[in-house]
Amino acid sequence: MKKTKEQIIKDLKLIDIIIEIVDARAPKSTQNPDVQEYSKNKPKIVVLNKSDLADENITSAWIKYYSTQSIPCIKVEATTGKGLSEVINQIKILYKEISSKYIEKGRTGRTAKVMVLGIPNVGKSTFINSLAKRNIAKVGNMPGVTKGKQWIKIDDNIELMDTPGMLWPKLGNTVVANNLAYLNSIGQNAVDNEEIAYELLKLLVKNYKEHVEKRYNIDISSIEKNVEINNKENDYNEYDVILEIRDEIARKKGAILSGGRINEQKVSDMILSDFRAGKFGRISIERPY
Numbered sequence: 391m392k393k394t395k396e397q398i399i400k401d402l403k404l405i406d407i408i409i410e411i412v413d414a415r416a417p418k419s420t421q422n423p424d425v426q427e428y429s430k431n432k433p434k435i436v437v438l439n440k441s442d443l444a445d446e447n448i449t450s451a452w453i454k455y456y457s458t459q460s461i462p463c464i465k466v467e468a469t470t471g472k473g474l475s476e477v478i479n480q481i482k483i484l485y486k487e488i489s490s491k492y493i494e495k496g497r498t499g500r501t502a503k504v505m506v507l508g509i510p511n512v513g514k515s516t517f518i519n520s521l522a523k524r525n526i527a528k529v530g531n532m533p534g535v536t537k538g539k540q541w542i543k544i545d546d547n548i549e550l551m552d553t554p555g556m557l558w559p560k561l562g563n564t565v566v567a568n569n570l571a572y573l574n575s576i577g578q579n580a581v582d583n584e585e586i587a588y589e590l591l592k593l594l595v596k597n598y599k600e601h602v603e604k605r606y607n608i609d610i611s612s613i614e615k616n617v618e619i620n621n622k623e624n625d626y627n628e629y630d631v632i633l634e635i636r637d638e639i640a641r642k643k644g645a646i647l648s649g650g651r652i653n654e655q656k657v658s659d660m661i662l663s664d665f666r667a668g669k670f671g672r673i674s675i676e677r678p679y
């Protein structure tokens with residue numbers, strides 16, 4: 391862990407522009423607050439990756455949010471390359487600002503070096519590979535810079551380090567930790583899938599009810615009514631409703647143990663893997679307001 395951080399801080403000495411990749415579905419939770427400290431005054435571009443999986447309206451709200459803070463922010467789909475040319479344009483804009491400062495100081499001819507940072511699974515490697523594919527040959531090892539580092543030429547004056555900086559996610563609070571778990575950004579062993587699937591289902595039912603109904607061909611309103619009727623004293627609560635929705639999904643999908651009991655592990659794993667694979671459609675789990 392320490393090594394990664396120290397290596398990043400060392401590498402950053404070579405770097406003029408930082409690209410921080412976050413997940414468009416939860417930009418704040420997937421951002422590492424230490425980047426600010428590492429990057430000092432270096433210009434930064436926030437890339438909202440996996441925008442194909444995120445709710446378009448909420449992604450637009452995030453872009454507005456970053457623009458009010460004067461942080462360049464671009465939505466991207468690294469797998470298809472959508473949005474990459476905008477990132478390149480933004481790098482060029484920042485490069486112009488940097489190079490005019492160099493010129494003022496009488497230093498010219500310096501190339502700008504760019505580095506990608508982000509927590510696991512946000513798409514750093516996919517992003518770099520997509521850029522490398524569309525952009526020109528790799529520049530070999532450069533004399534005078536860290537041994538073994540390869541640079542991808544983006545244009546005459548701009549080069550991208552081919553290995554991203556891997557940062558550990560910051561769990562912060564329960565909401566952030568849950569968001570990271572839904573997105574599979576913290577290790578499998580670190581979370582209780584049944585609990586995380588329950589929390590995710592609760593969130594989906596609240597904000598994306600139709601998406602859940604459509605995915606599993608269930609009628610949530612009638613499940614809610616049934617729970618109400620079966621709890622004659624009217625002491626049913628959200629917990630019962632969500633578990634009943636989960637069990638209905640299990641019955642629909644055959645996640646049943648011999649003897650007819652619900653296979654809670656199986657249905658929980660399925661809800662999580664469906665979400666991670668984008669099977670519910672476009673969903674954002676974090677809003678800027």
Ligand SMILES: Nc1nc2c(ncn2[C@@H]2O[C@H](COP(=O)(O)OP(=O)(O)O)[C@@H](O)[C@H]2O)c(=O)[nH]1
Pocket residue numbers: 439440441442443466467468469470508509510511512513514515516517668
């Ligand atoms: N749907 C979608 N999946 C993506 C996108 N970018 C990356 N992925 C997927 O996210 C997973 C993690 O990507 P990877 O580049 O290995 O992330 P890294 O850990 O940050 O390097 C892989 O399965 C990628 O195919 C994207 O824009 N859209």
Ligand SMILES: [Mg+2]
Pocket residue numbers: 514515516
């Ligand atoms: Mg990677």
